[in-house]
Amino acid sequence: MIQQYLRRQQDESNDYKPVFYDLKQTQDLQAFEALLTSRPHIRINDNIYSQLRELMKIRNPTKRLTAEEYEEKIQSYLGDIPIEKFGIWVYYSWIDRLVHLVDEADFIELRTSRNQHKITAAEISVLSKKKIGIVGLSVGQSIALTLVMERICGELRLADFDNLELTNMNRIRCGVHNIQTSKVVIAAREIAELDPFIKVKIFKDGMTEANMDEFFTADGVLDVFVEECDGVDIKILSRIKAKELKIPVVMEMNDRGMIDIERFDLEPERPLMHGLIPEVDIATLKGLTDAEKLPIFSPMLALENASAKMKFSLGEIGKTITTWPQLASSVVLGGALVADTCRRIILDQLKSSGRYYIDFEQLIV
Template sequence: MIQEYLRKQQVENNDYKPVFYDLKKAQDLQSFETLLKTRPHLRINDHIDSQLKELMKIRNPTKRLTAAEYEEKVQAHLAGVSPEKYGVWVYYPWSDHVVHLVNEAEFIELRTSRNQHKITAEEIAVLSKKKIGIVGLSVGQSIALTLVMERICGELRLADFDRLELTNMNRIRCGVHNIQLPKVVIAAREIAELDPFIKVSIYQDGMTEANMDDFFTNGGVLDIFVEECDGVDIKILSRIKAKALKIPVVMEMNDRGMIDIERFDLEPDRPLMHGLIPEVDIDTLKGLTDAEKLPIFSPMLALDKASSRMKFSLGEIGKTITTWPQLASSVVLGGALVADTCRRIALDQLKSSGRYYIDFEQLIV
């Protein structure tokens, strides 16, 4: 009985792109009405009034508006457009939510209003045009979400071949209903729910030699490449590609707050990973176990400078644990470090290459 019932349930798909409806357009209005009729269980969030009031508030910072003044300004702003047709309605197929939002320009104005003046209006406009690619969606998920919340880019490209396991959830923020969904789909969905106007492209096979050129250049060359993958071959090959295209590379180690920056845009002759990549045949690096990767990773990632607990853990791979550990606190710190670094690179406020440590055990004693 239970098995028969379960077989009839809707199977999870990999949708990650929201659908937009502008009700001022006849075709969108008809499509939206069809959506409402055919999916009566939709959850509707229509709070356009609160968004418009907030818009009036941030545009009048020197005055505390009365309820009547808010209403007057909102009506003048609507300019005769009915509230239900103002802005856009955004449908999220994976959750059956529909949300009524102001238009893109006003959404960005509201979403970034509390960034000012730490990030100026001019800088916000510059950042909205930046394209950032991220490979590896463990630390990479935290990085992507922080970039989106701070709105450091207008486009993200995400690559990871892995699906979520319960063991991943010690550091990947998501619900248990996402188990066995691709990590890139989980991240892309959360990005769409944070900011549906940011363009997201996903690569569910991860980064490969076959799709690498597309990842770096399709729709415009990346402005920044964030590398957080476990594959030694892709770590090296992606840097070769980034160097050829003069794209800066940022990596976070997830231990001792180590962040690594390679400014191939400013130093086109800079050696890959500061000259720490050993002389190896790329083909021999494919399919290595985590234990087999360690001798190659060690100089590249400065594992001799890792925390004492990380060093001990690395020696336990294949004995008491199956792979290297990662903590949620370190992953969240990595998101902050990389996002801050990407913002300063994108705004031409940071020009250096190198490795830097934000080690809490050293700083807070």
């Protein structure tokens, strides 16, 4: 009997793009009604009124509105449009849920209202047009979600070839039902649930020599490239491409709060990774074990400056552990550091290259 039930397990889909329905459009209305008919158990979240109430509140910051004034302003804003047709309905197929939202402009106004004036309206407008690419979705997931929560870009390109394993969940925020789901799909879904209007493009095979041009340039050149991958060859090749295209590169090491910045946009002749890449034949770097990567990574990442526990752990790879450790606290810190750095680069508030440490063990003693 149990085996019969277990055979019901369905293969996980790779859907990550929400579907939008504007019920003011006849075709969308018909498709929406068909969806409701075909999915009788669909979960519906219709909290459009609370969003409109918040919109009226932030547009009238100097006045405490009464219930009657809220109602009057909302009705005036709706005009002749029935509230169920106002804004947009968003369907998330992977959780079989419909959500009623205000339209994109109102959504952005609401989503960024608590950023004011740390990020100004003019800056929000600039950021919304920018494209950021991230390779490596362990630290990269935290970075991506922080970028989206602050709305530091309008488009994200995500690359990682790996599926989630239970061992990854010490630093990747997701549920256990995501085991064996693509890391980029997990991140893209989380982004869509945070902000369905941000464009996301995924590369499930990771970054490769074959898709590198597409990753960096398709539908517009990246404004910032965030490199968080384990592949030594891609670490180097992606920087060669970024330098060629004059794209700034940001990397976070996940130890001692080290963040690395290469401003190829301002310094096109700057040596890759500050001149720390050893002389190697890139063709020989594919498929190395973590232990084999260490002699190459060591000068690139200045591992002599790593924390004592990280240095010890590196010596244990292939003995008592299989790869280098990462902690959720460091990953979350990395998300904050990279997001803040990307925002300041895009807004021309940070012009330097170099390596910087936010080492809690030194700062908080």
